[in-house]
Amino acid sequence: MLKIYTVEKDYQDSRFDKWFKKKVINLPQSLIEKIIRLNKVKVNKKKTKSSYRVQPGDVIEIYDISKFKVIDRPKVLKYKPTNKELDNYDENIIENNDNFLIINKPAGIAVQAGTKSFRNIIDVLKETKYFEGYKPYIVHRLDKETSGILIVAKTREYAQLFTSLFRIRKIHKTYIALTYGKISKSNYTLKDDLISYDNDKRIVQKAVSHLKVLKTSDNYTYVELNPITGRKHQLRKQLYNIGNPIVGDDKYFINRKVSKKNKSKKKLMLHAYKIKFMINNIQYNFKAKYGKEFEEFLKKEF
Numbered sequence: 565m566l567k568i569y570t571v572e573k574d575y576q577d578s579r580f581d582k583w584f585k586k587k588v589i590n591l592p593q594s595l596i597e598k599i600i601r602l603n604k605v606k607v608n609k610k611k612t613k614s615s616y617r618v619q620p621g622d623v624i625e626i627y628d629i630s631k632f633k634v635i636d637r638p639k640v641l642k643y644k645p646t647n648k649e650l651d652n653y654d655e656n657i658i659e660n661n662d663n664f665l666i667i668n669k670p671a672g673i674a675v676q677a678g679t680k681s682f683r684n685i686i687d688v689l690k691e692t693k694y695f696e697g698y699k700p701y702i703v704h705r706l707d708k709e710t711s712g713i714l715i716v717a718k719t720r721e722y723a724q725l726f727t728s729l730f731r732i733r734k735i736h737k738t739y740i741a742l743t744y745g746k747i748s749k750s751n752y753t754l755k756d757d758l759i760s761y762d763n764d765k766r767i768v769q770k771a772v773s774h775l776k777v778l779k780t781s782d783n784y785t786y787v788e789l790n791p792i793t794g795r796k797h798q799l800r801k802q803l804y805n806i807g808n809p810i811v812g813d814d815k816y817f818i819n820r821k822v823s824k825k826n827k828s829k830k831k832l833m834l835h836a837y838k839i840k841f842m843i844n845n846i847q848y849n850f851k852a853k854y855g856k857e858f859e860e861f862l863k864k865e866f
Contacts, residue, residue, distance in 0.1 A: 571583065575618055581593065584605075665715075753775070830861075
């Protein structure tokens, strides 16, 4: 039995195999490859590959694949926010339009669900009025304990656009942080080879960030940071490497006669403060106000 599909705009530049799993049937990759080899799939009347990037208007013909059965996926539990929690997010919305939303993410909530984080901002946003008729797409991440600007796309097209802009470094982010100790240089370019592990595989990634000292005291420094690369925990690791870890960081911390018990009472003093980018010759600039605890720490120490 022949079925004919036309690729929708939201799937522009998606791999054929990913489109197939979403729109036709969720099969193991090996079976998709087999179906292609058996010539049971044609795109615009031609043979295709699993890596082909589909385009809006592509006509995809799928011949009889009824004998193939869908993969049984385990049921994924989603976080269900309370009405009170949903109401609280109104004050965090910085920009809302038909293509994307900019939110000032509070500290203490993950961007998406994980093994250690059930409560997450994507599941919250799905339940808000801002995503009625839309699906939230993650285009970048903030650590759970980091507050500040987060872009969430509303369409696949804009998700791909933002992903491309991040990849070619056309989205510029500015963070502010409070660190332990005094940083002597007023301007600093941090360059590191950051090491991480994937199972037993050692991974080394170059990381570059610009640092500007805004204020100093005897015990702390208030800094502005512009990451050029986008590595996991980049700013936290780089400040730790120069001996000035971020206040409240339980992972990258140097004991400066401060007990871990007292240190852990503070939130991570890292905030995604500003972001700017250009789309269709329109320049976008957004700022996110830092939280009460950050503000009180600044007043007390500086």
